[in-house]
Structures are given as C-alpha cells and as structure tokens.
Amino acid sequence: MLNYKDKIEKIKKDLDENLKKEFLNYRITAKNDKIFISGVLLLFIQDETVGRYFIEIEMPDMKNTFYPVIREKGGKIPLIGERHVNKNGTSCLFYPDDFKKYYKPNSELSKFVKGPVFTYFVAQVYFELTGRWLFGQMRHNADGCYDYYSQKLKVSDHNVIIFFLCFLLKKCVIQKNEYCPCGSLKKFRKCHYHKLIKIEHCVPKAMLENSLTRMLSYVDELKTRQERLKFKRELNLIISKSLAENNTLWYNINSISRLISNLNYKPKSNGK
Amino acid sequence: MATANEYLKKILASNNLKNDAEEINKVRDEKSNVEKAIKDAYPEAKKTIRYGGSYAKNTMVKENYDLDILCYFHEGENSAGTSLEEIYNNIKDCLADTYFVQPKKSALRLKNKDNKNDFHIDVVPGRFVEKDNGDAYLYQNGVEQNRLKTNPDKHISYIKDSGLTDVIKLLKIWKNKNGLELKTFVLELLTIEVLKERKDKSLSDNLKFFWEEMRDNVDSISIEDPANQNNDLSEMFNKSTKEAIKEIAELALDSVDSDNWENIFGPAEDKDSNKTENDDKKRKIETFASSVGVAAKPYVELQR
Numbered sequence: 001m002l003n004y005k006d007k008i009e010k011i012k013k014d015l016d017e018n019l020k021k022e023f024l025n026y027r028i029t030a031k032n033d034k035i036f037i038s039g040v041l042l043l044f045i046q047d048e049t050v051g052r053y054f055i056e057i058e059m060p061d062m063k064n065t066f067y068p069v070i071r072e073k074g075g076k077i078p079l080i081g082e083r084h085v086n087k088n089g090t091s092c093l094f095y096p097d098d099f100k101k102y103y104k105p106n107s108e109l110s111k112f113v114k115g116p117v118f119t120y121f122v123a124q125v126y127f128e129l130t131g132r133w134l135f136g137q138m139r140h141n142a143d144g145c146y147d148y149y150s151q152k153l154k155v156s157d158h159n160v161i162i163f164f165l166c167f168l169l170k171k172c173v174i175q176k177n178e179y180c181p182c183g184s185l186k187k188f189r190k191c192h193y194h195k196l197i198k199i200e201h202c203v204p205k206a207m208l209e210n211s212l213t214r215m216l217s218y219v220d221e222l223k224t225r226q227e228r229l230k231f232k233r234e235l236n237l238i239i240s241k242s243l244a245e246n247n248t249l250w251y252n253i254n255s256i257s258r259l260i261s262n263l264n265y266k267p268k269s270n271g272k
Numbered sequence: 273m274a275t276a277n278e279y280l281k282k283i284l285a286s287n288n289l290k291n292d293a294e295e296i297n298k299v300r301d302e303k304s305n306v307e308k309a310i311k312d313a314y315p316e317a318k319k320t321i322r323y324g325g326s327y328a329k330n331t332m333v334k335e336n337y338d339l340d341i342l343c344y345f346h347e348g349e350n351s352a353g354t355s356l357e358e359i360y361n362n363i364k365d366c367l368a369d370t371y372f373v374q375p376k377k378s379a380l381r382l383k384n385k386d387n388k389n390d391f392h393i394d395v396v397p398g399r400f401v402e403k404d405n406g407d408a409y410l411y412q413n414g415v416e417q418n419r420l421k422t423n424p425d426k427h428i429s430y431i432k433d434s435g436l437t438d439v440i441k442l443l444k445i446w447k448n449k450n451g452l453e454l455k456t457f458v459l460e461l462l463t464i465e466v467l468k469e470r471k472d473k474s475l476s477d478n479l480k481f482f483w484e485e486m487r488d489n490v491d492s493i494s495i496e497d498p499a500n501q502n503n504d505l506s507e508m509f510n511k512s513t514k515e516a517i518k519e520i521a522e523l524a525l526d527s528v529d530s531d532n533w534e535n536i537f538g539p540a541e542d543k544d545s546n547k548t549e550n551d552d553k554k555r556k557i558e559t560f561a562s563s564v565g566v567a568a569k570p571y572v573e574l575q576r
Binding site: 024025027038039040045046048050052053054072073074075076081084085086091092093094095096098101102115116119120122123125126129130131133134135136137138140141144148214 | 388449450451452453454512513516519520522523524526527535536550553554556557558559560561564567568569570571572573574
C-alpha cells in the first residue's frame with residue numbers, strides 16, 4: 001500500500017508528465033485523510049483555449065468514494081441540477097454506477113481528467129453558448145437510473161430492474177436454472193445471470209443500494225407518505241418472507257408486480 | 273529577459289481595447305441600434321442613453337469585455353412606465369423586437385435573435401432621482417428589495433480616478449484566467465480598498481500585495497458601494513467567493529515566489545482564446561465532439 005507521501009508523489013509525477021499544458025497552477029493538499037488537488041483546467045481544442053475552470057479534485061478513498069470527485073470552485077457554473085451540478089458543488093460527470101468505465105482503482109488521474117472531466121467541462125462551455133448538451137445528458141434521479149439499467153440490461157420493465165437490483169444486493173435468490181425474471185422464457189443462467197455478475201463485480205454495494213432507492217423512489221414521487229410506507233413495508237415483507245421460506249424472490253415476483261401496479265405507476269418514457 | 277513590470281505592461285498592451293478596435297466598433301454600432309430602438313418606442317421621453325461600466329471606467333480588457341449602456345429616464349418622466357419594474361419590462365419588450373433579450377439582475381443582456389450570439393452588451397434601464405447630481409434608481413429583478421440606488425458618475429470617477437486602473441485590468445485578467453466568478457464591480461472596489469495607499473508602487477508590487485492581503489486577510493476586508501452605503505454587497509462577496517479568491521491568490525503567490533509570472537497571465541504575446549468569436553468556439557467544439565467516440569453523459573441527483 002502506498003502511503004500519503006508516495007500517493008502525492010505519484011499524482012504529481014502523473015500531472016507533470018501528462019497534464020502540463022492543461023492543468024495549471026495545481027496544488028495538492030491532504031485534509032482528513034483525503035487528497036485534494038486544485039488548479040486551473042484549460043480546455044484546449046485545436047490549440048485554442050475554449051474555456052477554463054478552477055476545479056478541485058478529491059481523490060477516492062475507496063471506502064466512500066470510488067472515483068475522483070470533481071468540484072468547480074470558481075463559481076462559473078451555477079449549482080443547479082439543470083447544469084449537472086449537485087447542491088454540494090460536486091459535478092455529475094456520469095451515472096455513478098458506470099464509473100469503472102472511466103476510472104479504475106489506482107489508475108492515472110490524468111486519464112480521468114482528459115476523459116470525462118474534459119468532456120464534461122467542454123459540454124458546459126457548449127451549453128453556455130447554445131443551451132444544448134454536446135454529448136446528450138442522462139435524465140435526473142430515478143429516470144436516469146431507469147435509463148441506465150434498462151439500457152445496460154436491455155429490459156424495459158422497471159419491476160424487473162428492481163428485482164435484479166434486489167438480486168445483486170442479495171435481498172433475494174434466483175436459481176440459475178429458474179426462468180429469468182425478465183420474461184424471456186430462457187433459463188436465468190443463459191439470460192441475465194452473467195451480465196448481473198459482471199455488474200456485481202464492478203459496482204460497489206453502496207452504489208447499488210442507491211440505485212435501488214432511486215428506483216423505489218418512483219413510487220415516492222407519486223404517492224403520499226402513508227402509501228409509500230405501506231409499499232415499502234409490503235415489499236420488505238415479501239422479501240423477508242421469501243428469504244425465511246428459502247424461496248426465491250422469483251416465486252414472488254407476481255406479488256411484487258401486483259403491489260407496484262396497484263399504485264397505478266408507469267415509468268416515464270425517455271422519449272425513445 | 274524582461275522584468276516583471278515590463279512583462280505586465282506587455283500583458284496590458286495585448287489586452288488593451290483601442291477605441292478603433294474591431295470589437296469596440298461592433299458594440300458601438302449596436303449602441304446606435306439600441307438607442308434607435310428606444311427612441312422609436314419612446315420618442316418624446318426625456319432620457320439619457322450613455323456608456324457606463326468598464327468602458328467608461330477605463331478598465332476594459334480584451335479577455336472579457338462587456339459594454340454597459342445606461343438608459344435612464346429623467347425624474348417625472350413616465351412615458352416608459354411609472355415604476356422601475358415597468359421601465360425595466362418596457363425597455364425589455366422594446367428591445368425584444370430586435371434582439372434576444374436575456375434579463376439579468378438589473379441589466380438586459382443582448383444577443384443575436386437568430387443564432388443567440390452574444391453582443392457583449394448590457395442595457396441598464398433606470399430612472400434619475402436628481403439628474404444634476406446623477407443619483408438614480410435601478411430595478412433589481414428577482415430580489416425582495418427591488419429598488420437599488422446608484423450613481424454612475426460616482427462609480428466612474430471613483431474607479432477611473434483611483435490611479436489603479438492598470439492593476440484593476442490585470443486583476444480582471446487574472447480573475448478571468450482562473451475562472452473566478454466575482455463581479456467586476458466587487459473586484460474593482462476590493463482593489464481600491466486594498467491598494468488605495470499604494471498608488472505610487474509598481475504593478476508587480478501591488479499585485480503581490482493584493483494577493484497577500486487576499487490570502488491573509490480576505491475575511492476581514494469590507495467593501496462599500498461609493499454611491500450607496502446601504503447597497504448590501506455581502507451576497508456578491510460571500511464566504512465561498514472569499515474562499516475561492518483566497519485559494520487562487522495562494523496559487524498566484526506561489527508563481528510570484530518562483531518569479532514565474534507567465535504562470536499567472538500566460539505568455540505576453542498570447543492573445544488567447546477571447547479573440548475567437550463564439551461561433552468559432554462552437555465550431556471547434558463541434559468538430560472535437562465528432563472526433564470523440566462515446567463520451568460520458570452527465571447525470572444529476574436532484575434534491576427533493
């Protein structure tokens with residue numbers, strides 16, 4: 001394991017070698033066991049600067065954060081969801097569960113900066129100029145979660161997505177030889193099993209929990225507090241009953257579907 | 273090798289917007305159009321339309337220039353509205369025939385109606401309280417206390433006669449290069465507050481002193497609107513802004529310590545990106561986008 005000094009040295013070497021032109025006046029500090037790097041990011045395109053942002057990068061601790069957290073500190077981008085910035089100032093570069101596509105533990109920070117960080121800020125400049133997102137955007141909250149997992153798993157039923165997330169979080173069991181919950185009439189092992197195992201290896205549990213909460217919040221958006229509590233109570237009951245009886249949740253998917261459809265809920269279309 | 277002050281003078285020269293500069297001519301032409309639009313809408317109204325902001329204060333820089341056009345109706349002149357809000361909205365409506373008008377707090381930003389290209393022009397509607405002493409009121413959009421007392425003459429002379437316009441220009445470039453979103457007016461007041469006793473010092477000495485003050489004492493520095501002591505600037509000069517200033521001042525001082533001024537302002541001959549028009553920038557970004565295979569799409573978790 002690298003100690004702090006070594007980690008800082010490694011970052012410094014990487015930035016000096018690979019981002020000399022693009023990341024100016026940077027400074028590395030360590031606060032509360034975390035490493036922060038702040039500096040000016042220049043957006044060079046065809047040898048011209050199309051924008052510049054004063055940013056802070058918080059290196060991941062791999063316990064609570066799994067990829068570098070970016071904050072625009074110069075106040076150029078308003079802290080509003082429409083600009084893909086959280087209220088706490090962190091930039092939302094991509095759907096969190098997708099982070100491994102852009103950052104692998106201990107990989108070089110410069111690659112991350114040249115990749116999603118660079119495209120995110122170029123897209124911000126473009127948005128300023130045109131009001132459009134250069135590479136498109138994910139929908140917010142649960143809708144974005146639904147889009148991400150429905151594309152990733154190629155399923156459109158949000159009940160099934162909830163179900164798969166429960167499986168990934170070991171809230172239910174699906175036997176390999178059972179029919180796949182997606183309704184394909186294929187065996188689970190020949191259908192979604194391997195995709196889900198791949199996701200299980202890539203996405204930390206905490207992130208999957210957040211995604212499940214997002215999916216369940218679909219219900220939150222539409223119903224009263226009492227109904228939400230009732231829904232969650234009933235869902236938990238079904239899950240715990242399944243586990244206690246050593247049944248698979250598949251056995252109860254009809255109960256869950258009924259429970260959700262009783263709420264008259266339909267996921268919003270993403271326009272595709 | 274040039275000394276720090278020679279280098280800073282070169283930076284000022286390359287950022288100087290001469291009166292006949294293309295950028296200035298363009299916005300000047302637009303001023304005539306703005307004047308015409310308002311005159312056509314209110315031909316009989318007693319009003320004063322003139323330049324304000326950095327152009328009048330002589331602190332305009334190429335890096336980031338805007339032209340403020342003040343449009344103040346005289347005391348008792350009600351043809352464009354009786355209240356400040358009415359004046360603001362009526363001027364907005366009359367300019368909307370020609371421009372895409374983007375309402376700001378007190379000003380109206382003008383953009384090209386078709387392609388939304390920015391003209392770098394802010395029209396500031398208002399009403400004189402007393403024409404002779406220059407006191408006027410502005411409407412403040414979306415603010416509870418929506419009337420703001422101001423005096424452009426006092427602002428202009430306070431900044432223009434401060435003897436510190438060159439330092440202000442350099443600090444505006446520094447602010448822009450670091451992506452710091454600090455109101456230029458606040459930066460001007462801050463510069464004068466910190467350097468008012470140091471007008472005879474060199475540019476490099478003053479910049480260094482300014483950054484040291486920002487690093488060490490930014491929390492205790494208070495600024496006041498010379499035209500209106502009751503104008504609350506705390507929102508524009510808040511805690512997070514102060515923290516950002518402090519942080520980038522520290523970075524600047526690191527470069528000063530190693531005598532690396534280019535780290536702060538770039539190469540002296542560098543005309544930088546602002547010579548490019550937005551169209552050019554847009555085109556470059558679009559070309560870049562087409563060369564990128566799959567890019568991450570931004571997401572956000574809105575607070576509910």
